Structure formats: structure tokens, C-alpha cells
Amino acid sequence: MNKSHQDDHFSLTRKTHSLQLRAKLIQSIRHFLFQHNFLEVETPLRIPSPAPEEHIEAITSDDWFLQTSPELCMKRLLSAGFPRIFQISHCFRAAERGDKHLPEFTMLEWYVAGFDYHQLMDQCQALLIAAFKDMGNDQEIAWQNKKICVASPWERISVADVFSKYSPISLQQALNQDKFDEIMVEYIEPYLGIDRPTYLYDYPIKLAALAKTKKSDPTVAERFELYIGGLELANGFSELTDVNEQRQRFAEALKARAVKKWAHYEMPEKFLQALQIMPPSSGIALGIDRLMMILADTGKIDDVVAFSPESL
Numbered sequence: 001m002n003k004s005h006q007d008d009h010f011s012l013t014r015k016t017h018s019l020q021l022r023a024k025l026i027q028s029i030r031h032f033l034f035q036h037n038f039l040e041v042e043t044p045l046r047i048p049s050p051a052p053e054e055h056i057e058a059i060t061s062d063d064w065f066l067q068t069s070p071e072l073c074m075k076r077l078l079s080a081g082f083p084r085i086f087q088i089s090h091c092f093r094a095a096e097r098g099d100k101h102l103p104e105f106t107m108l109e110w111y112v113a114g115f116d117y118h119q120l121m122d123q124c125q126a127l128l129i130a131a132f133k134d135m136g137n138d139q140e141i142a143w144q145n146k147k148i149c150v151a152s153p154w155e156r157i158s159v160a161d162v163f164s165k166y167s168p169i170s171l172q173q174a175l176n177q178d179k180f181d182e183i184m185v186e187y188i189e190p191y192l193g194i195d196r197p198t199y200l201y202d203y204p205i206k207l208a209a210l211a212k213t214k215k216s217d218p219t220v221a222e223r224f225e226l227y228i229g230g231l232e233l234a235n236g237f238s239e240l241t242d243v244n245e246q247r248q249r250f251a252e253a254l255k256a257r258a259v260k261k262w263a264h265y266e267m268p269e270k271f272l273q274a275l276q277i278m279p280p281s282s283g284i285a286l287g288i289d290r291l292m293m294i295l296a297d298t299g300k301i302d303d304v305v306a307f308s309p310e311s312l
Contacts, residue, residue, distance in 0.1 A: 011311065018296040018304045021135065025288070025295060026088060028134040029108060032127045038084040038110060043073035045090060049266040052253040053209060055181075057094040057262055059103065065263075066092035069285055070109055071210070072271040075239070078111050078281055079274035086110035088288065099300050100231070102289065103309060111283040117211075117222040117238040120282040121199050124226065124234060125154050128197070128291075135295055143229045143294045148196060150228075155198040159220070162188055162200060175206055193227035200225050210246065211237030226286075228294055236284030243275045 030040070050058045050068045058065040070087050077085055091107045112120065132141065132150050141148045163171040166188045174180045192198045201224035205213060208221035222238035240246050250267060257265070292304035302308040 008311070012306065015303065015306065018292065018298070019306060021295055022288075022292050022304060024135060025131060025292065028131040029088070029127065031134075032130050033086050033110065036084070036123075038086045039082060041074065041077060041082070041085050041087050042089070043067075043070045043077075043087065045092075047072070049268055051210065051268060051271070052250045052257065052265045054253045054256040058265075059092045059094050060263065065265075068093050069107065071283070071285070072268055074109060074111055075278060075283070076271060076274040078113060078283075079278040083113035083279070083281075084111070097309070099302075100290065100293070102301055102305065105301075106288040106305075108286045108288055109283065111239075111281055113279045113281045115238075115282040116280075117201065117224055117236060117282050120236050120238075120284055121154075121156070121201070121224060121226075124236065124284055124286070125152065125197070132295075137295075141228070141294060143297050144299055146194060146229050148193065148229055150197060155193075155196055156201060157198060158202040159200060159204065160202065162192070166191055171204065175204055180204075180207065189227065189232065190230045193229055193231070198227045200227065208237075208240070208249070210240055210249075212240045213245070231290055231294065233290050233294075234284055234286040236282065239278065239281045239283055241275060241278050241280065243272055246275060247272055 033040070045067055046061050046064050047067050048064050050065055051072055056068050058068050069091055070089050074085060074087060086109065088106065088108050090104055092104050094103065096103050112123065115123070129150060129152065132138070137150060139149065139151050141150055160171055163174065167174065167183050168187060169179070169183065174183045192200060202214065202217070202220040203211070203223040205219055205221050208223060211221040211223040214220050214222050224236055225232055226234040247267070254265065289301050289304055293299070293301055296304050298304065
């Protein structure tokens with residue numbers, strides 16, 4: 001065996017524990033969802049056009065694209081009368097690589113008809129507490145020298161409140177100056193989910209994407225993100241079912257993408273048609289690889305996948 005084969009062999013064998021943990025995690029997630037009457041589905045990885053979003057770029061595959069999320073197809077199933085569905089699938093995003101990012105990653109996505117975003121937070125919490133318990137973490141998790149209590153209840157704090165608490169500028173200033181993500185990463189995320197998991201909720205309507213506008217406050221969307229140990233793990237929301245509003249949001253995203261000279265996406269007409277009959281519902285996407293980083297107590301996403309892109 002030459003040196004490069006030896007290095008490859010060592011790199012794979014040292015991942016034995018994390019790959020065993022990963023298999024156990026997937027098994028635990030499936031068990032919980034099956035127990036709660038979910039149907040596991042599979043949708044195509046290669047699609048004609050993803051949902052137009054300003055800050056996510058897809059990877060091309062001939063004249064189609066590799067999915068950035070199974071969202072559009074899963075919502076068409078939801079509209080067709082499948083009230084509880086989930087999928088564990090590979091997703092792809094261009095120009096995403098770092099200690100916490102891979103261009104190809106594994107996503108757990110699920111949808112529930114009749115739920116709002118607060119009910120979905122409750123369900124996500126129940127699923128993860130059950131998984132943590134199955135993995136031997138009944139009360140707390142140790143990650144990167146932090147001890148995080150995972151017992152209920154988990155913290156919930158609005159975006160407006162977290163900006164008031166940690167940001168050097170106001171939420172409105174951050175939005176006006178296009179610095180929302182920058183402020184989040186530098187000043188806010190390091191404080192989220194440190195003592196216990198944190199749900200950050202009620203995102204500004206400008207960042208709603210496919211989320212429903214909050215009836216009692218039209219300046220925000222019924223959207224949340226989950227943080228554990230400062231690491232963002234999941235993004236969920238009450239689904240927008242107003243087809244005209246969704247079309248308008250897509251049109252604005254397409255204009256913003258054109259300014260950046262990103263790939264042109266066609267308007268997803270079949271999804272928009274299905275949206276007209278989609279029931280009130282909520283959906284969430286949870287990053288399996290990032291969750292595995294916490295369970296394996298590593299700061300590097302490469303440690304929890306069998307092969308990183310550079311090892312192929």
C-alpha cells in the first residue's frame with residue numbers, strides 16, 4: 001500500500017465512530033417520524049429550476065439544476081393530499097465550502113398540514129430530544145468545550161429582541177445597509193444556543209422567502225431558525241399559501257439574481273399552481289451534517305461525512 005492509499009485508509013478508519021453515530025441518528029429520526037404518522041418520500045435530485053432565492057445559488061446539471069432543497073416537490077405532494085411527509089436527501093449549493101459548509105450535504109426536511117410555526121418548533125424539539133436520548137445525551141450535550149442543556153424547555157427569542165440585545169446597530173439599520181447576515185454572524189450567532197438550544201423567530205418580512213406573513217404584525221414572517229452552541233441547524237416556517245404574494249417574491253428574487261449575474265431560473269409554475277390548493281401547513285429543513293458535528297463534538301464538517309469533495 002503506497003502512502004496516498006495509507007493516508008486515505010487512515011482518514012476513513014478514523015471516522016468509524018462518527019459514521020456509526022450518524023447511522024444511529026438517521027435510524028432515530030426515522031423511528032420518531034414513523035411513530036408520528038409521517039410518510040417518507042423521495043423526490044428527484046435534478047430539477048428544471050429551483051425556487052428563486054436571492055442568496056442561494058444552485059449547481060447546474062446540463063440545462064437543469066441539482067436541487068438546493070426538496071422543497072418545491074415536497075410541497076406539491078402536500079398539496080396533493082399527503083399531510084405528513086419527510087425526506088432525508090442530498091442537496092447541492094454552489095460556492096459553499098468551509099468548516100461548516102459542503103457543496104453537497106444531507107438535509108432532513110418535513111412538512112405538516114395544519115401546523116403553524118410554533119407547533120413545528122414544539123415538534124422539532126420533541127424529535128431532537130428523542131434523538132439525543134437515543135444517542136445517550138438525555139439531559140445535556142458537550143460540544144466544543146460547552147455544556148448545553150437539551151432538556152425542555154428550549155429558549156425562544158424574536159429577531160427584533162436579539163438585535164436589541166446583541167447588535168451594535170438596529171435591526172432596521174442592518175436591513176437598510178444590507179448587513180443583516182454580517183451582524184448575525186459576527187455579533188449574534190455566537191450567543192445563540194449556548195446554555196440551551198435557541199429558536200430565533202419572527203424574521204423581517206424582507207427575509208421571508210417562502211414563509212407566511214404574520215397576521216398580527218405584517219413587518220415579520222412566521223419563520224424561525226434553530227441554534228445549538230452558536231451553530232445554525234434548522235430553518236422552518238408557516239408556509240405562504242398566497243400564490244400572488246409568492247409569485248411577487250419570486251419575481252423580486254429573480255431581479256436581484258440578475259443584478260448579480262447569477263444563473264437564470266424559470267418561474268416554477270407547477271409549484272405555483274399547486275400552491276393554490278396547498279392546505280395551511282408548516283415545514284422545516286434541518287442539516288444532518290451540522291447536527292452530527294454537535295453529536296460527534298467536532299468543529300469541522302469534514303469529520304462527519306465519509307468523503308469530503310477534496311478526498312474524491
